[in-house]
Amino acid sequence: MSDPVPARAEIVVDLAAVRHNVRILKDLVSVDGPVALMAVVKADGYGHGMVEVAAAARDAGADWLGVATIDEALALRAAGDRGPLLCWLSAPGDDFAAAVAAGVEVTAYSVEELEEIAAVGPARVQLKVDTGLSRGGAPRAAWHDFFAVAGDLEREGRITVSGIWSHLAASDEPAHPANDAQEAAFRDALSLAASAGLDPDVAHLANSAAAILRPSAHFDLVRCGIATYGLDPAPGVSPRLGLRPAMTVRARLLMSKEVAAGEGVSYGHTWHAPEDTTVGVVPAGYGEGIPRAAGNTASVWVGDSRRPIRGRVCMDQLVVDLDGELPPPGTEVVLFGPGDLGEPTAQDWADAVGTISYEIVTRVGGRLSRRFVDADETAGGDR
CATH class of the missing domain: 2.40.37.10 (Lyase, Ornithine Decarboxylase; Chain A, domain 1)
Known part of the structure; x- marks a missing residue:
């Protein structure tokens, strides 16, 4: 903190801290076998600078990047990122064609969204299922039709179902009953998807807190947002890992x-x-x-x-x-x-x-x- 300070005020971001955190998290989740790590860089990298943080995370071994919107994904591609990249928040009429052309994997929450994406395909699509957060994702009552339509579109060559995922509601509270319930529901979703003939590359459920606190939820990939920036996703609960605020x-x-x-x-x-x-x-x-x-x-x-x-x-x-x-x-x-x-x-x-x-x-x-x-x-x- 002894560096010269500008005339008024500034944010200083330590990119070495980002790399340090990504390495710690990769080592942590890979103890029992290889698990890929997604660094979540939405919302301008949680205020830290999306493009710069993304590059640092890639340098440290982040296998994937995750963003909310297509615009964020396209900005990363424009900055030169070419690795696996997922976005998950879209509205009717969003530019799926641009995302597909840029090699961005997009997320579908519904049959209607699947059909909108397939219209500009062939696209790599990840399916989000609602396992209990009651926010984005296909509700349980719709899973059968959701997976059936996805399977049909894949067999027609209009999409590739590259992933299935969901999001936890209470992973920062390890004893909360929603964690067991959501993990069980996610496993049910994967089983039902397999019955529909789907065989995605990745299944993922864990956010930062679950990456640290719930190994059973790691599956193929963990999505680390706040922990990438060195902040504790479950204050008072997480073990000391040596994460460094950036x-x-x-x-x-x-x-x-x-x-x-x-x-x-x-x-x-x-x-x-x-x-x-x-x-x-x-x-x-x-x-x-x-x-x-x-x-x-x-x-x-x-x-x-x-x-x-x-x-x-x-x-x-x-x-x-x-x-x-x-x-x-x-x-x-x-x-x-x-x-x-x-x-x-x-x-x-x-x-x-x-x-x-x-x-x-x-x-x-x-x-x-x-x-x-x-x-x-x-x-x-x-x-």
């Missing part, structure tokens, strides 16, 4: 000033100084994706100490309590990072505002610049 958000202090006892701070005066103190102004707010709810709850790192946010987070700035100190303008402020020096982490911010680390790192951005560093280059190896 994102640091930092800024320069704009100014510091004295505040007298009783004075209110920021909009609405939701905080009053209980005694004479000093505060600092940080040039980042909800326009940069900083949660407004972080006011009076989250902390940042200034100098060598955590400093609490005081008053409401504004659109462009926030105020922190400096406890009597008056550091000069330009002093580095770390909103969150890996936690190596004691600075808050994305999980700390998530806990402070009642959300999950996924939301913290994915929403941050706005006017923040993004810079990539590589500890393999700057420190001679993975940290």
Whole structure:
């Protein structure tokens, strides 16, 4: 954190941390036999930079990449990625032809979607089944027809069914009964698909939490999203694996000033100084994706100490309590990072505002610049 800080604020992404995490996860899931790993890089790589993270994950051995939309998949192809790539979220009228032409595997949730994809085929299609999340995917009552139509289209040469998959609802809670129920339902789906003559290349169910906590759900492939970025998918439950958070958000202090006892701070005066103190102004707010709810709850790192946010987070700035100190303008402020020096982490911010680390790192951005560093280059190896 001693590197020069830009004039205002930035996101710093450590690509060596991404590679480090992918290697750890690949080793973990392959203990009992080969299991492929998909690095999920949707939503601009969970706020870390989709193209750059994807390249780092591939370098570290990620077998697949996963994205939500066709646009995301095409952006990866335009950036030069040529490996196995799956997208899974589409709406009627989306450009399946472009995805198929780019060698992207697409996902079907229904017979209607299968037929829309087949119309631009031949396409490689993965079938998503709903095993209990009650979100995307074919519901159980539709599986028989879904697989039958897929089998017919495959025999006609209009599609290749390359995968069957589903998504867990409660994998971060290992004892939750939904995990056993969904895994059993997924196995039933695979059996029914086989009866329809389908023999896909991959079956996959596990997300990051299940990749770490539920080996029985590994099947042929695991999809690692948040763990790729070094964040714990099941805080308080996951074992210590040595994953390293890849994102640091930092800024320069704009100014510091004295505040007298009783004075209110920021909009609405939701905080009053209980005694004479000093505060600092940080040039980042909800326009940069900083949660407004972080006011009076989250902390940042200034100098060598955590400093609490005081008053409401504004659109462009926030105020922190400096406890009597008056550091000069330009002093580095770390909103969150890996936690190596004691600075808050994305999980700390998530806990402070009642959300999950996924939301913290994915929403941050706005006017923040993004810079990539590589500890393999700057420190001679993975940290």
